[in-house]
Amino acid sequence: MKKLMTFTLAAAGAALLSGCAGMNTTASGGSDNPFATESFQSVLKNDFVSKGQATVARLKQTPHQYECSKYAYLGQPMPADLQKKLEQMAADKVVYPKDGQYLGDWKAGLKIAENGKGMQWSDKPGSPNGGNCLACHKMIANDPSQGNIGPELYHYAKLRGNSEAVLKYTWARIYDSQAFNACSYMPPFGAHQILTEQEMKDVMALLMDPNSPVNK
Ligand code: HEC
Structure with missing residues (x-):
């Protein structure tokens, strides 16, 4: 036993x-x-x-x-062709914003990034979920509680710019990271309907907005 x-x-x-x-x-x-x-x-x-x-x-x-x-x-x-196939399967299912707008409100995005609640038995069904980004990524300065399972995202847009290609890549990463790494540890926030389209836009703004603490 x-x-x-x-x-x-x-x-x-x-x-x-x-x-x-x-x-x-x-x-x-x-x-x-x-x-x-x-x-x-x-x-x-x-x-x-x-x-x-x-x-x-x-x-x-x-x-x-x-x-x-x-x-x-x-x-x-994993054999390279199988890995490629799985990544393509995920990439084909990414749904980009219907209105072509990738960015929402970074302040709302910060709350989502800090929030690790949601989808548990004790949560009210239909109540908003957190993204828990900070549990895995360093995103802001001077917060020792951030995790390091994922790469550092501090100064994300400052380092990469905000071209259409960066916006599209970042959206797809958040929608389903398995489109880039078949065995990614990052939750597929769009594909598994953890975050809504608006919540994903808010998190995008957190990463991209020059006034967000991520880029300060
Ligand atoms: C359970 C851990 C975990 C959580 C939670 C998580 N991520 Fe990630 N993330 C990762 C890992 C690990 C990677 C590295 C790449 C991979 O796995 O393919 C990554 C990669 C990324 C990348 C690509 C970075 C690059 O250098 O191109 C972005 C952007 C990103 N995450 C954003 C987010 C956002 C925004 C959230 C919250 C909504 C989030 N992540 C939540 C683990 C996580």
Whole structure:
């Protein structure tokens, strides 16, 4: 029993860290992906329950999560053509702003970047989600609580400018980072409807506006 618990926690931890909570039962194979085995599936089934809006349906892996878990488990690099295919799949689904305007209000964007709440069982369904950007990125000066899982974004527009190409790239990054890195750890804010189009524009303004603390 103790052994099972240890395995369960370790596996769940690994799944969360790599953004791979669960697996796809219909995926082919199985022996080369620990998440695809029947025993792992039964652990998931027994140990996780739906609560509020956090339902066990979230344990179903996307094709990206499935392939990334598999190659991480095998300790092998993903074949380049598969990686390219997964990135193209994500890139094809990016929805750019309907009105062609990429930028909203940086002050609203800062609140979103600082907010790590949302989509949990204890959150009211439909209430706005945070982006939690600061948990992974250094974006502003003099705040020691920022994380370093992602690259530093401080002085983002100051360093890159605000050309159409930079705007488009940044939007797609936030919409679904897997369009550039099939196994990205960054949450796909647009693709998984974590942020609305307006909230993404506000976060874009935080990165791009010369008056935002990111560029000060
Ligand atoms: C769980 C960690 C995590 C969170 C939360 C996160 N990111 Fe990221 N982000 C990353 C990682 C890791 C990368 C590096 C590239 C990759 O994984 O492909 C990245 C890359 C980026 C890039 C591209 C940087 C470059 O040098 O081109 C941008 C822009 C970005 N993130 C913006 C954001 C914004 C805005 C938010 C909040 C709405 C956010 N990120 C939330 C982890 C995160």
